Amino acid sequence: MEVTVVLFATLMRYHPQGEKNKPITMELPEGATINDLIERLGIGENEAKQAFIRHKSRPFDYKLEEGDRVAIFPPVAGG
Amino acid sequence: MDKIARVNMTERKVTVEPLPEKYKGKGGRWLSSLMVSDEVPAGCHPLGPNNKLVFAPGILTGTRAPNSGRISVGGKSPLTGGIKEANAGTPFSQQLARMGYAALVVEGLVTDDTRWLLKLDINGGELLPAEDLKDKGAYESGNLIWEKYGEKTPFVVNGPAGEAKMAMAGLAFNDPEGRAARYAGRGGLGAVMGSKGLKAIILDDKDAPGVKPHDEEMLRAGQKKVADAILSHDITKKGGGLNSYGTAVLVNILNEAGGFPTNNFRSGVFEGASKISGEALAEAAEKRGGAGTMGHRCHPGCIINCSTVYAKEDGSEHVSSVEYESVWSLGANCGIDNLDHVAELIWLCNDLGIDTIEAGVMLGVAMEAGLAEFGDGPKAIELLKELYKRTPLGHILGQGAQFTGEAYGVTRIPTVKRQGMPAYEPRAVKGIGVTYITSTMGADHTAGYTIAPEILSVGGSSEPLSTKDKIGLSKAFQQTTAFIDAAGYCLFIAFPILDIPSGFDGVVETVNGMLGTNYTGDDVTRIGDEILRLERDFNIRAGIGKEADRPPEFMRYEKLPPHNVVWDISDEELDSFWDK
């Protein structure tokens, strides 16, 4: 299945083509989770804090579906 | 910090008095709110002779505790009609504390159209004529002050909007490089200073005694715990999110969560979000070079450095600082995704001396009223310039979002207690909605930042769309915040200390080391609660009781996309906020 990933803030350095927060299209096996995707991108353990799909923060064992757009964030805050 | 300076603008007299017993061991918001509550008649006109302005450094301000250079400014708000404390991080506060002042009170008013500058020294000081600064922009006023009184002179100035007594005027304190850019912005305290005829305050710290902690060693131990927590937490450490991308690092995550108010709170998602984000700011700083800076600081002693300097195309400085709240209010909330337009709007706000949040919420309402199209940056710039000209339109807009909406018959006015809502959609993030609605300040995110657990997974996690336990959550945050405000710490230390217990202990220890108290974690909540209740009591006396703890009506019946939700916490639940 195909999913789209967008990386933000300090995670942008993991963009495979070095194109910061430009969406990445990825081919993953059926049943793949957010964890699989994070691993595939080589994002270090504990560096990814949250992943949003359809405007909700999802647990990392969430099973991805065809066409999902996943937004991944490191720990961020502000005010 | 054992004395109070008092400036009587009616008599043009400056006096110094010892700090009364009752006020000892208090600082920041604790002291400013207490003094306003004691000295300002709740029913007074905010721009009349009986209102006062109280400037109070935090308990720890002037010490080496990290990020402790905040100042609290209190008074009765011309925007909300209730009590107000607005705070800012600035070297001014550190100097005021080191000069031995726990508070500076401005009272009375001049009855003619003259302008004055207060030069405060350790023995009091003098009021000097300031006709040369009359109607000058805040930036130019700050520059003129440094030219005349020397570089590094700490100052606070009022912009032309404050001089014209506009209800969204704030007060601009100097940053370390002398920009009049660190704002105690919210609630119209600039109009109060304007009503008094006071244009600026400068500090002459000759022979300043410095601050003397009760127990130096304990203070130092606490300070180290706080610093260690800040420097080890992913959000606040060097190279972390805040330091690398500024507060606008929040733009994308709020947008992904569907809680980023767009086009005057019509939607929770903004298509152009990434163009006004912290990532875009960092990219501009890198590409344009020159003055563009990430990791700038509002006062020496800050070890997070969340502030920014934005450069123009040619690398010359455009404006500092470009904050999350400002790119949201003057950007997404107005449908504007051009960062250069947003930067110009921020510059204008800073120069006029107005709160960027209120200005953006007002512009959103003005767009709703048809004064400009959503997304039209140049027209928004033109509208703000009306304030300089003092046209009737400028005076209407200068009164803020609520007044503007009323003038034009708008029903979608996102305010609580007449103060514009900040950059989080209460329908999509319920806890922050409770804070907006119940805060004694009017809609204010800093009063109880439940965004931490609701969106950022900091300090635990709480489902943003759920209404469950949100009253308690907001209350806990509001109490702790009031204590942090009293201590004089920057609120951003909350992120590490929520997650790292020793950091929290360090906060309590620093206060104990400074004061010789034996406060525990429980006292943080108790004191915080005491501050909230004394503010609430002032508001009730001013006629702002539970009837004002309500959301704007449209949020109850207009479904907010993308979650298609309304505000669904009942009035009874909201009223329970104040149950003991």
Ligand code: SF4
């Ligand atoms: S973190 Fe930001 S707001 Fe806080 S003290 Fe530092 S520069 Fe100022």
